[in-house]
Amino acid sequence: EPEVTQTPSHQVTQMGQEVILRCVPISNHLYFYWYRQILGQKVEFLVSFYNNEISEKSEIFDDQFSVERPDGSNFTLKIRSTKLEDSAMYFCASHDREIYRSGYTFGSGTRLTVV
Amino acid sequence: AQKITQTQPGMFVQEKEAVTLDCTYDTSDQSYGLFWYKQPSSGEMIFLIYQGSYDEQNATEGRYSLNFQKARKSANLVISASQLGDSAMYFCAMRGGGGFKTIFGAGTRLFVKA
Numbered sequence: 180e181p182e183v184t185q186t187p188s189h190q191v192t193q194m195g196q197e198v199i200l201r202c203v204p205i206s207n208h209l210y211f212y213w214y215r216q217i218l219g220q221k222v223e224f225l226v227s228f229y230n231n232e233i234s235e236k237s238e239i240f241d242d243q244f245s246v247e248r249p250d251g252s253n254f255t256l257k258i259r260s261t262k263l264e265d266s267a268m269y270f271c272a273s274h275d276r277e278i279y280r281s282g283y284t285f286g287s288g289t290r291l292t293v294v
Numbered sequence: 295a296q297k298i299t300q301t302q303p304g305m306f307v308q309e310k311e312a313v314t315l316d317c318t319y320d321t322s323d324q325s326y327g328l329f330w331y332k333q334p335s336s337g338e339m340i341f342l343i344y345q346g347s348y349d350e351q352n353a354t355e356g357r358y359s360l361n362f363q364k365a366r367k368s369a370n371l372v373i374s375a376s377q378l379g380d381s382a383m384y385f386c387a388m389r390g391g392g393g394f395k396t397i398f399g400a401g402t403r404l405f406v407k408a
Contacts, residue, residue, distance in 0.1 A: 210394060221401065222339070222385060227394035234394045270339060282329050282341025283396065 181205040185271050185286035192261055192293055200256045200289045202271030210274050212283065213246065213256045215239075215267040222270070228254065261293045296321045298386050298399035306405045307376045314361070315371040315402045317386030323347075326390025328369040330360065333383040333401070345369055347390070373404075381406045 184203040192198050204211050213225040226236040226246055233246065245257045254273075258265055268290050272283035297320040307313035319328065330342040345353045345360045353360040361370040373380055383403050389396040 212395070219383070222387075222398040224395045224397060229394065237395070268337065272339075280327070280344055280346065282331070282344055283339070284341070285331075285339035287338050 181284070183271055183273055183284050183286035185269075185289050187289060188287065189290045190292070192291070194263055194293055195260050198258050198261055198291065200258075200269050200271075200291070202254045202256070202286055203252055204254055204271065204273035205275075205284055206252070208273035208275050208284070210234075211248070211254045212272040214270045214272060214285075216270065216288075217267045225256070225269075258291075261291075263293050266291060266293045296323070296326075296388055296390060296397055298388050298397055300386055300399035300402050302402045303400075304403045304405065306407060307373075308407050309378060310375055312372060312374045313376055313404065315373070315384050315386075315404065317369045317371065317399060319367050319369060319386070319388050321367075321388065321390050323390040323392075325392070326388055328360070328362070329387040329389070329396065330358070330369075330371045331385045331387060331398075332380075333385065334379075335382070339385075342384075343371070376406045378406050378408060380404060 186201045211228040216222045224237050226240045227234045243259045247255050268288045270288045271286040274281040299318045326347045328345045332340045343355045343358045345362045357374045359372045383401045385401045386399040387396045
């Protein structure tokens with residue numbers, strides 16, 4: 180079964196450093212997302228991406244965050260200057276054209292620890 | 295604004311029994327979709343079931359069914375014949391308004407007892 184692949188599975192970084200979280204969505208999917216989950220709590224929407232641009236973003240997704248699809252397969256989330264409160268599990272998700280009937284396919288997540 | 299409420303932080307069920315996980319939602323949109331996801335202790339998020347706001351029949355997927363009561367704005371998940379492997383966190387979620395994002399409830403942790 181097709182998978183969404185995220186790397187790395189765990190990243191530890193110092194406060195103030197830049198991190199890039201990588202995702203390879205399912206190849207025929209068109210809609211891509213980043214979500215985060217702090218310590219097994221609520222899953223929070225960060226950003227959606229369609230047709231090579233951001234379609235929607237949350238108030239969490241401030242100027243410190245950016246997304247890119249540099250080569251048509253990878254989908255990256257960059258945090259420019261990490262803060263302690265950015266520590267969370269970050270999930271990439273994608274789905275196909277049938278927006279309203281499709282659940283997301285989530286990646287297995289990247290656990291980001293900011294120290 | 296859209297909102298999802300799951301009022302049961304934790305639920306216990308005996309193996310082989312059925313269990314209902316509650317979910318209520320709030321939206322002013324006429325067209326929306328409701329979803330349930332499962333998150334086992336390993337951490338991955340697994341899509342279980344979908345219900346469209348215009349669907350006349352309740353959705354079913356194997357042992358999962360969605361009890362959709364539109365007037366009450368509720369979308370409860372029913373798991374029949376619970377198995378030990380059903381022990382997990384369950385999230386109710388909604389997407390609507392022509393937008394792309396899905397919002398999630400706080401989740402219900404289900405414990406299945408042998």
